[in-house]
Every structure is written in structure tokens, then in C-alpha cells.
Amino acid sequence: MLKQLFRNSSQDVIEERLNGSRWGAFVSELLSNSGHFLIFNALSEMALMSWTDYLIHTGHYLIVGAMFAQAWYLSRPNPHRFWGNFIGPSIYTLSDLPLEGLEFFAEPNHLILWCFAVMIATSQFIRFHKPSQTATWIIPLESLTRTSMVIALYGALIYKSYPEATGWESFINILRIPHHQFIIQSTMVVGLLLGLQTLQVTSQRKKLQETAGLLRNLAQWGMGNHAVKQAVINPEELGFRRRDRAILFMDIRGFTHWCEETSPDIVAAVLNSYYRTVEPAAAKFQPLRITLTADEIMAIYATPQQAIAAARAMQNAAETLLAPHQLGAGCALHYGSVIEGLFGSDRVRTYTAIGDVVNTAKRLETATPAGEITLSDRIYQCMEEKLEVEPREPIAAKGKTEPIAAWRLK
Template identity: 65%
Template structure:
């Protein structure tokens, strides 16, 4: 609705507004409200505004919608007298002018926008002047001719009206151009800030912060945690030039991050050669882990490197952590620590899942048992399984 009103008040409705004022000034409210043609033109120009308010509307052809609908509906009522009405000629003349200017500005020569925007406003002031001339001619029953129009503007007060209307039109056009340029800068800045926020916090966090900021507070949730880490990376870095390390690491990120993002994670964190991803469900995590593992192999194998991957599922506290100046969205808890411990014990090229993940997958997973992991800080060894294959159930969704 806001886009429709903006289009109606800034473009499509200008002739309607000026014509309403001139007709009421000449014939009064009663005559205006009882004329069927006035309702037809209102409907026609509203239809035009509706179309032009759409994001991908063609600004050239769209400006002909109102006059075309009005002509086709009113012509059968008025007959050939329709074309003898000066207001109708003004509608079509300025429709063509505005359509051409907007076609140039939006489609054909957008580089000339700085010139076209003020010219559009100047053209609209010409519409107002034209309707004023027709109003005076009708009110005083004067003949419509070029000489008569020149005679009207020979008086001082009419000259003032003409010159001030043109000046105001140009000033409004320049102001519109300035506002348009500022809006473009704000839009570009907003896109850049959103991209930076998504790079730092993730798409889920940014979207949630916009829609419902309170949802980013600390909450306890069951989450699937995926860790992927390059094996032997530190030793390899010692023997490799830093610029080469940076290049390979960035290629690794560019392969693994899209694989993780494909399954709608809540958060992806890149820390040195480690990738951590948080998912709402085990199914999403398993799908992502397989894609991440394959992407890592494709990048690292030519360098004699590999990456181990692990998945654990359990209760975590997630939300925005940090100070007033620096914050990050993540999940903490035993589920995260355990997932990291399992990943540290996973050989390159393999995916290890915890018993909690295995229970979620059930007989859909093909696994082989692994030796329990005696992790530091754990009172009991961690039961784990090597994931060989899994079959996703068609009646279970990938995400919550």
C-alpha cells in the first residue's frame, strides 16, 4: 500500500489532482461528483499507479495505462466530443512526455538521470500551467488559440504565476534529485552494512535481529554442532610461505562455507583452519557435514592435507555474547565442547558422530563402531560411531 500511495502522489495522480481542482473551481463540487467520467479517470489512474508501484514495472509503457483505460471507457460515452475536450488532450500530451522521460531515466539512458529528474518536475509544472490556461478560457468563455494564450500571460500577475510555477517546478526537481541521490547512498550503505553484519554474525542472526531482536537473548535449545578441522595444518604452515597459506586457507573457506550454508545453519564460524556450524536438526547437520567433508577433500588433497569432521547433538545455550562494543552470536555448553573433542579424534576424510546423533538417525545411518574417546574433562569415555552412509527419510523435513 505504501508503494502504491507513493506512486500515486509522486507521479500517476498529478493530473488527477490538478484536474479535480480545476473542475471543482469551474463547476463546483456537485457537478464534479455527479459526472461519471470523473470516476472513470480516477479508477484508470489508480490502476496505473498500482502497476507502476510494482518493483519491475516498465516506466514507459506503464504511464500509458491510465490514459488508455480512461479513453477506452469514456469514448463510448462522449463519442468524438471526447477529443474536443482540452483536458483530455493535456492528459495525453503530458502522459507521452512523462512516459518518455521516465523511459529514458529508468530503462534507456539511466546515466542521464541527473538531467532528467529536474526536467520531469519542469514538465509537471507545465501540466499545471496548461490546466490553469484551460480553466481561465472555460471560465471566461474565451476562444482557445495561441494568440489568446499569449494575451492571458501578457498581464503582470499572470506572468508572475507562469514564472513562479516554472521556478518552483525546477526547484522541486532539483530537490527530488538530491533526495533520490541521498536515498541511493543510504540504500548502498544499508546493503554494505547488512553484508558486513551477515559476514560477522550470519544470515540467521541478522534476519532475526531485524524481525524480533528479543529472540537473540540467551535461550536453551537442542542443537546439532558440526566441527571440521584441517589435520597437520600447523606443521604444513611452518613449511609454507604465508601468502600461500592465506591463499589455500581462503580457497578452503570458499569451498566449505557454501557447503555448510546450503543446509540453513544458524551460525557458521571460521577460526583459523577450523569451521564450526550450528544446525537446528541432526538431519541438516549430517547433510552439511558430508558436503563440507567432500569440499575440504577437493581443496586440500592436492596439498597433502585432509580434514576430520564430527557431529554432536544436545542442549546448548545460544544467543548474543559479548560486551556493548563487541558481540557475537554463538552456542555454548557441553554439547559444543564434546563435539570439538570428537572432531579432534577424527582422522582426515572421515565423519564421526556421537551416540546422541546416532540415536536420532536410527536405522537410516550405516555406521561402524569406533573406540570410545577418553576426552579431557569427561568422567566417562564418549561413545562414537564412524558415519559411512545415511538414508534420509522422505517424510522427515530437513529443517525446523
């Protein structure tokens, strides 16, 4: 469970930078969609009464709660945009209907609420649940629909302000007054312009997110999740630092000789399957870095516990894949102080670790037979001897004055 939470946390940091936070999504939904009727209705009501009278009216708080509930749902990942747009109107209606009875539907603002809820729900369903080609016309149309809601509420305000306009014809005549026509026509033009701007911004944002997502994947493939996350939230961490790390190496035994006797197509297919099988097993335990070089896999872990668990999983995965080809992989681990950070030139860099610990881990792996896992004595001591192991003959490694004490993990 903790492993999954750690992995999700690492991904969430980057996803939040690309797509925004949950709180940001809620505010955006409230201001761009769910809160529109609340805002425009409040302005129309305040035009007829003082803002203090507006604030003491219970029904207005029902609208606030209903729209907040709708915004909360629609800001979640993958909501149903059609039914979600009815949450606010439904909560408000079911809450206020017992208080006002059928007179609830005689209020023009309530009819406007439901009428535009249907139109907005339909347009958002088409926009979010249908092919993306519809965005070129549905976004400006949706913006016009929203400005039409403003005009409808403006008409309701006029209707309430002119009690003498008892008939439809007299009401239309009032709307034909020049300053009313100017406001209505100007509002529609502004709505169309906002819709076109929203279309442009939405299209550009989508392209930027797609490009950023592709660059993120390329960066993670080349540098690893840990380095990419640090580059996003704390670039200083990528500088050279001395850290205690567990280093794991795994290499296929007899691979070079096998390649000489095997078709290149088969070699490529087996090696790629090996990567696809073993790398996910290593990734389950939150490596700071995984490097694939020919038939060798190197992984850097923060703790010996992670490295040992990964080694077991990787060895099991490798054995299943390689056994049919009479191949096997040797794996070894060492733990200690390394220098890690971004190494390279101004044009090409990679995140890795260097030092005697890395070299020693490689020497131990070279001496490990296929199908086995070798632990350095340092890792064995760090685990407080809580492992099922058996001692190996000390390993005489190149560059070492003394043989290396090692253990075979059972």
C-alpha cells in the first residue's frame, strides 16, 4: 500500500503541474460553468432589492450550496457532463419546492435555470463525450448559450420592473426600446467573441498539454521518474550530492555467445521482451533510476529493502522468460555512499550515481551465476541478518586489494 501511495504521489506532482490541482479544477469549474446561474441570478435579484435583503433570503443559499455540489462533482476526473449539469438545479428544486410549492415554477428565474441547464448539459455532453472535431463549433455555441442566459435574466428583470407589461406583445415592445436592444445585441456579440477566444485558448492548451506529456514521457524514459519529479519541484536536488543508495545490477549470462548462434530478429525480440518483463518488476519498488544497456539492467534504490524485494521480483520474471532459451540472469546488490546527480555536457545529460559502491555492485554481479542473487556483506549487515542466505566464497574482484565478502540470497 505504501509503495502504491509513493508511486501515485510522484505521478500526481507532475500531473498537477500539467493539468492543475483538484482545488484548481473546482474553482475553474465553478467560475467557468456551474457558478454562472448563481452569479447572474444574484446580480439580477440585487438589482430589484438591496444586497442586504438578498443575503437574508434562505433560498439564495440553497442555490449556493447546489452549485457548489455540482462544481465539486464536475471537477472530478471523468465526470458525466450531461447528468452532472443537472445536480445544481435538482438540489435547488428539491430543497425549495416544499417551501414554495408549485409557485416555484411560476418564478421566471427558476424556469430560466432549468431551460439553460438542459442546453448547457447537452452542449457539454457533445463537447466532452463526442469526437473532438465538434469543439470547433460547440465551444462558441456554448458561449452564446451562456450569454443568452444573461439576456434571459435581463428580460426577467425587465418583466418584474414593468408590472404594466401584462401581455407578451407589450413585453416585446419594451424590449424594442433602443437601449434594451443595444444591451441585448452587445451581450450576444461579446458572448460570441468570448466563445471564439475560449476555442483558441482551449485548442492551444490541449496542444501544450499533449506536447508536455510527450516530453515528460521522454524525460522519464531517459532520466527516470525521480529525476523528472525533482526537476519539476526542486531542481537543486539534481546537483551532485553524496547519498547512501542501494545499487542493483542484473545481466544475462552467456548472452553474447547466444547472440552469435541466433537470428538477430529473435535476439531483438527476446531482449525487448526481457526489458518489458523485468523493468516493470523493478519499477514496482520505486527505483530512483533504471538504466538499460545491452543485456544489463542497473537500478538505484533508496534502501536495501527496496533493492532486495526488486531483485527477487526481477529474478523471477527473468527466469520465466529466459529459461525457454536456455539462458539465465545473474543479479547482485551493494549498498553505501555514492555521488548522484546530473552528469554530462551542456547538450547531453543523464541522472545516475557513481562511486566505489557502484563498481563493487557490478563486480559482484559479474561473479554471480545465472538464476542467483548475490548480496554484499554491507547489505546483509544492514538487514540485521534477517535474511535467508548462505555465504559465498569471497569474491576476488578487479581493482580490489582484498576479496569481497558476499552472500547468496535463497
